[in-house]
Amino acid sequence: MTEDIKTLPPSHITPDLIQQHGLSEEEYTQIVTHLGREPNLTELGIFSVMWSEHCSYKSSRIHLKRLPTEGPHVVQGPGENAGAVDIGDGLAAVFKMESHNHPSFIEPFQGAATGVGGILRDIFTMGARPIALLNSLRFGELDTPHNRHLVKGVVSGISWYGNCIGVPTVGGEITFNDIYSKNPLVNVFCLGIVKKDRLLRGLAKGAGNQVLYIGAKTGRDGIHGATMASDSFDDASEKKRPNVQVGDPFLEKLLLEACLEFLEQDLLIGIQDMGAAGLTSSSCEMASRSGTGIELDVAKVPRREPDMTPYDVLLSESQERMLLVAQPGKEDAVLAVCRKWGIDAAVVGRVTDDGVLRIREGDQIVAEIPADAIAEGAPRYDRPSAPPQYQEILQALNLDTLPDVKDPVDALLQLLDCPTIASKRWVFRQYDYMVGTNTVVCPGSDAAVVRIKETGKALAMTTDGNSRYCLLHPYMGGGLAVAEAARNLVCSGAKPLGATDCLNFGNPERPDIMWQFIMAVEGIADACRAFDIPIVSGNVSLYNETNGLSIYPTPIIGMVGLIEREDDITTQWFKQPGDVVVLLGETREDIGGTEYLKIMHSREQGMPPWLDVEREQAVQQCALTLIQKGWVQSAHDCSEGGLLVTLAECCLTHPSTPLGATITLSQERLRLDALLFGESPSRIVLSVTEGNLAHVTQCIQDMEPKVPMSLLGHVTDTDTLAVTVQGEQHATARHLSWPITDLADRWHNGLTRQLGIEHS
Amino acid sequence: MNIGIIVFPGSNCDRDCAHVVSEVIGQTAHLIWHQDSSLNGMNAIILPGGFSYGDYLRTGSIARFSPIMEAVIDFAGRGGLVLGICNGCQILLEAGLLPGAMLRNKNVSFICEDVYVRVENADTPFTNTCQSGQVLRLPIAHADGNYYTDPVTLSALQANAQVVFRYCDKDGHSMPSMNPNGSIDNIAGIRNAKGNVLGLMPHPERCAEEILGNQDGRLIFTSLLASLIGNAALTV
Numbered sequence: 001m002t003e004d005i006k007t008l009p010p011s012h013i014t015p016d017l018i019q020q021h022g023l024s025e026e027e028y029t030q031i032v033t034h035l036g037r038e039p040n041l042t043e044l045g046i047f048s049v050m051w052s053e054h055c056s057y058k059s060s061r062i063h064l065k066r067l068p069t070e071g072p073h074v075v076q077g078p079g080e081n082a083g084a085v086d087i088g089d090g091l092a093a094v095f096k097m098e099s100h101n102h103p104s105f106i107e108p109f110q111g112a113a114t115g116v117g118g119i120l121r122d123i124f125t126m127g128a129r130p131i132a133l134l135n136s137l138r139f140g141e142l143d144t145p146h147n148r149h150l151v152k153g154v155v156s157g158i159s160w161y162g163n164c165i166g167v168p169t170v171g172g173e174i175t176f177n178d179i180y181s182k183n184p185l186v187n188v189f190c191l192g193i194v195k196k197d198r199l200l201r202g203l204a205k206g207a208g209n210q211v212l213y214i215g216a217k218t219g220r221d222g223i224h225g226a227t228m229a230s231d232s233f234d235d236a237s238e239k240k241r242p243n244v245q246v247g248d249p250f251l252e253k254l255l256l257e258a259c260l261e262f263l264e265q266d267l268l269i270g271i272q273d274m275g276a277a278g279l280t281s282s283s284c285e286m287a288s289r290s291g292t293g294i295e296l297d298v299a300k301v302p303r304r305e306p307d308m309t310p311y312d313v314l315l316s317e318s319q320e321r322m323l324l325v326a327q328p329g330k331e332d333a334v335l336a337v338c339r340k341w342g343i344d345a346a347v348v349g350r351v352t353d354d355g356v357l358r359i360r361e362g363d364q365i366v367a368e369i370p371a372d373a374i375a376e377g378a379p380r381y382d383r384p385s386a387p388p389q390y391q392e393i394l395q396a397l398n399l400d401t402l403p404d405v406k407d408p409v410d411a412l413l414q415l416l417d418c419p420t421i422a423s424k425r426w427v428f429r430q431y432d433y434m435v436g437t438n439t440v441v442c443p444g445s446d447a448a449v450v451r452i453k454e455t456g457k458a459l460a461m462t463t464d465g466n467s468r469y470c471l472l473h474p475y476m477g478g479g480l481a482v483a484e485a486a487r488n489l490v491c492s493g494a495k496p497l498g499a500t501d502c503l504n505f506g507n508p509e510r511p512d513i514m515w516q517f518i519m520a521v522e523g524i525a526d527a528c529r530a531f532d533i534p535i536v537s538g539n540v541s542l543y544n545e546t547n548g549l550s551i552y553p554t555p556i557i558g559m560v561g562l563i564e565r566e567d568d569i570t571t572q573w574f575k576q577p578g579d580v581v582v583l584l585g586e587t588r589e590d591i592g593g594t595e596y597l598k599i600m601h602s603r604e605q606g607m608p609p610w611l612d613v614e615r616e617q618a619v620q621q622c623a624l625t626l627i628q629k630g631w632v633q634s635a636h637d638c639s640e641g642g643l644l645v646t647l648a649e650c651c652l653t654h655p656s657t658p659l660g661a662t663i664t665l666s667q668e669r670l671r672l673d674a675l676l677f678g679e680s681p682s683r684i685v686l687s688v689t690e691g692n693l694a695h696v697t698q699c700i701q702d703m704e705p706k707v708p709m710s711l712l713g714h715v716t717d718t719d720t721l722a723v724t725v726q727g728e729q730h731a732t733a734r735h736l737s738w739p740i741t742d743l744a745d746r747w748h749n750g751l752t753r754q755l756g757i758e759h760s
Numbered sequence: 761m762n763i764g765i766i767v768f769p770g771s772n773c774d775r776d777c778a779h780v781v782s783e784v785i786g787q788t789a790h791l792i793w794h795q796d797s798s799l800n801g802m803n804a805i806i807l808p809g810g811f812s813y814g815d816y817l818r819t820g821s822i823a824r825f826s827p828i829m830e831a832v833i834d835f836a837g838r839g840g841l842v843l844g845i846c847n848g849c850q851i852l853l854e855a856g857l858l859p860g861a862m863l864r865n866k867n868v869s870f871i872c873e874d875v876y877v878r879v880e881n882a883d884t885p886f887t888n889t890c891q892s893g894q895v896l897r898l899p900i901a902h903a904d905g906n907y908y909t910d911p912v913t914l915s916a917l918q919a920n921a922q923v924v925f926r927y928c929d930k931d932g933h934s935m936p937s938m939n940p941n942g943s944i945d946n947i948a949g950i951r952n953a954k955g956n957v958l959g960l961m962p963h964p965e966r967c968a969e970e971i972l973g974n975q976d977g978r979l980i981f982t983s984l985l986a987s988l989i990g991n992a993a994l995t996v
Contacts, residue, residue, distance in 0.1 A: 159870050164811040250769070253772065437776045437969070
């Protein structure tokens, strides 16, 4: 695509050229208005990337305003490289989640790797040392070689980049559904720690201050990457492989250390990562945020290849580059730090006070655009939205025609075997999740827990989102994602402080997709407000569509919570025989949209579980209170697969010694499948010692509002999960049992079996 | 005691080692930049884990040419204690301070998990607070930990009790099935003939504190400290 553009005469902007740049005629007219003249080719390129969906959020911005972004803990809300929340002791946790979906489909290894690189830069440009990575991945089912190839490529790309730079990948989640076969999702979350009063921002203040470029040399890679990420795919998308950038984690490690030295020596006014749209977006955004202008000389930009035009240099998405504004007189100190770490650095321009982004090549001005016009002046669309006609068909699920489960023993084995539920050890074993020696709870519990060496406290973090729920009811799905993330943190002993969102959707020009987006954002916003959890950063990825088929609406919530005392850190697995198993919350007839319905009936339909935010809050508050009183041995939330899968995981996931359990469930008026595999939210399985049971029961009874509680049974040292289901009134009880070794085999090996990999 | 931790570009366990040296065994940790050339005043040296120079070439092969490595070789030659962990171990092999080489793991993937190792020789400056035959649970995190050496060198290592750790099961049985990476003779760590240089692939610094759920790795650091205190002659 870029080849075509360059061969055309620079001053002649044709309709074809406008279209090739992904701009509409109307948008072109706006450009002419902003400039008061026709743009030249370089300027057209700048507008093209900056007004792309990926950079401008033109379809989503007006809706994102609904999200709550403020709160007592918020140190930095959306609009910077990342958000930040106060974690006490003068420290802030800086975090953000971002997508790298399009590149990862075209080139899974480098696409995923550079996704990790990009999110890390967002964190350390804020002056924070990154201490944890998580990722949410979505793939098609593993029955095709191409999907298996994508999984292996993405996982090894994440592993390569994260391990090399030495930031632990401590958790995340992966689910599988054929809807992602041609649009896999790679969402990467990173968190760092910084002293609250030392937070750096992407500012370009002080006319006359020098602008420095540091990091990798600029090449032609990734030109128009942001435009590619704002387009849907067809079968020819493979040809876009040259648009995918190549990562260099070693160089990024050097950049990371250099940036933290800048901070230590207090050398900077502002700094910004060159991510999507490279030098163009970093300079525009810094100037626009500060109400200043920037003048750059592209001739001074370090280059990897000859004969690059200003157009190439400005739009390159070469990785591992930063733009920064030094404090007056400290430029030499910046250059000295770069020399120490062996990083290229050059003064490429200066801050001006005229609000203009002015690009020179030596003496010649090659582009001149008001910075605000590109950044804040981008179009805003209130795109038409309407619920799709298929929505009612999707939501219709007549339980009278759905036979109840006949063989629950086999159903549990099948669920544990399905890759969405099965152990992800094959994946996280490839990630260095321990480097930094802060990982207290490793991958495989409800949330990852990372200690803060300086304060003796810890942070819990998780990423969650169930796209099937969102497909069936986008509003409810959005709320449920927030609820589950918070519940996972609470189960780890943390109080949620803030969240980041990564909103993956299809083509926003389609009213049904736009409707999904608006509804999901509303669901997230309402739930965040109810739980008092602000969204401090985020990312929108649209056009996740191939050959006209969109992904399920997939908003992912990344959430961070604080654990005040080490003793409160809690894990999901049963700890010792004799402990009592307690269920907080209530099981309802929630079969719609469940993993059970998909696996056992090949149906993805019905209404998803209904979220009662007051009940959810009460259950979470109750669990956290019990944990903080020191009465909880283990806590695990109920999610995909329902109560039986949760109980099996409590038995199986102990890192060294799996335990058994003897459980009695009362069926009352529920269907058996709903009782065992339904996915009613707001449920947590706890285990407590016999000695603390009286305290626990009393405490729960005293809770206001009331929290339903049932005693399910005991943890045992047998090799059996035994479940007795008491039928209605006089019906005979049903006895189900599984050898733990059978459950373990399915759960441990489900994923590798489907990937066609022998154990290890 | 002053313990120097060498920082190569791409080292990423340097701060973790420094944390254990200062907070767990209460000594002074000095982060020493790879372009320095002096180890004056150091009582022992640690080459930490990480990806020196990105490990884009063979692991450790570029770091071995860093200016500080001459000083490390000299330090070791004078009997100074040198501990190489993971990438540090790979650098010791490349620098010729230990025999043999590291190959890609047999499954060709990066592996991060806890393994068991048996202490084969408790009479070294790095294992003297362990019991001979003691089983330690230590994490590994590497893609190139498949130790290889020629049969003659292997026999010499075995004969001179230079094999310090072998991968095993939790009861101490060193079987091929307990070998995570394909390492010859299940070797997880070796020392030099003189006994003052140890390289191991597992990360003892990652399991030296109660909060991390495992303190087996602390023994390596307490042994090092005991050797330094007990033998002032080792202070070079």
